[in-house]
Structures are given as structure tokens and as C-alpha cells.
Amino acid sequence: MTSGQLALVGLPGSGKSTVGRQLARRLGLAFTDSDQVIQEQIGCSIREFFAREGEEAFRDVEQAVIETLCAARIGVVATGGGVVLRPANRQRLREAGQVIYLRSAPEEVFRRVRHDAKRPLLQVDDPLARLRDLHAQRDPLYRETAHFIVETGRPSVPTLVNMILMQLELSGVVPGHP
Secondary structure, three states, rough: OOOEEEEEOOOOOOOOHHHHHHHHEEEEEEEEEEEHHHHHHHHHHHHHHHHOOOOHHHHHHHHHHHHHHHHHHHEEEEEEOOOOOOOOHHHHHHHEEEEEEOOOHHHHHHHHOOOOOHHHOOOOOHHHHHHHHHHHHHHHHHHHHHOEEEEEEOHHHHHHHHHHHHHHOOOOOOOOOO
């Protein structure tokens, strides 16, 4: 149905896993959450691994998982928020298929994830300031990686999926519906 995979990038909490799961369902494709694959490989939560081994070790594991997922070139992949920090990941994702950036304002993400204790980079005194910093650092990298940018704002997940499908159809990535 598509040439290669569809990968979702964006800030932690921008909806990559939720939107990706429904997008895959609508397109009849497999769905993979790269963070789940990483957790299966490391045998613990990402938060635990981060605390024990550090961010650099986590990024090494993440890069290996992205390489494997991109080599398969199938389905819809939700990536971790920091996947774009490494140039090799940005390049592999772009080569493996279409990359969709779920662009969210830091304030929107904070509203969604402020009670989520599973996000290691947000376990700080001022998570909103941290999200603003992450956005400032990563937005150019997400833009560089993405073929499509979808502003998430406040639409429902089905609306976001429809917006993505419309962009994919208009660009000829997936066939239009009669």
C-alpha cells in the first residue's frame, strides 16, 4: 500500500503511539512502537535504563532498534521523542519511507503528559520549561527529518489520522479512497 514505512516523530507526548496505532489500523498495516521494542531488548523500563546507564547508552540501543526497524521497511513506526538527535537516525528514517512530524506546542504536550511519570526527560522540577527547551532544540531536527508536518493542536485522534491520510493521499503515498 505504501512504498516503505511510515514513521512518526515529535516531542514526547505529541501522540505518536496513539495516532500511529490508529493510522496503522486504518491503512491495514502493522504498528510498531520503537520504545516498546527497546524496552523488550533492555529488559526494563526506559526510565530505569536511563537512570542506570545514562542517555548516551540509551541512544545507542535506540539507534540499533531504528536501524532494524528501518531495514524491515514495513508498517507504521512510532519513534521516541529524541530519535532525531542522531544524524544516522534522521537519515535512516527518511530513507526507509515517509516521516510524519506530529508538531505540538510545548504547552499542549504539557497539558497531556503532566501526570505521566514514565517519561524520563520530564522528571524535572519544571517539566514545561523542559518541554520548551526540547522543542527549541528538536523542532529543526524534526522538520529536517519529516516529509510531512501535521500540527496537532487539539483535534481528536481520528481527526489527526484523517489529516495525515489526506496528506499521504494528496502526495500519492497511499491510494485515495473512492
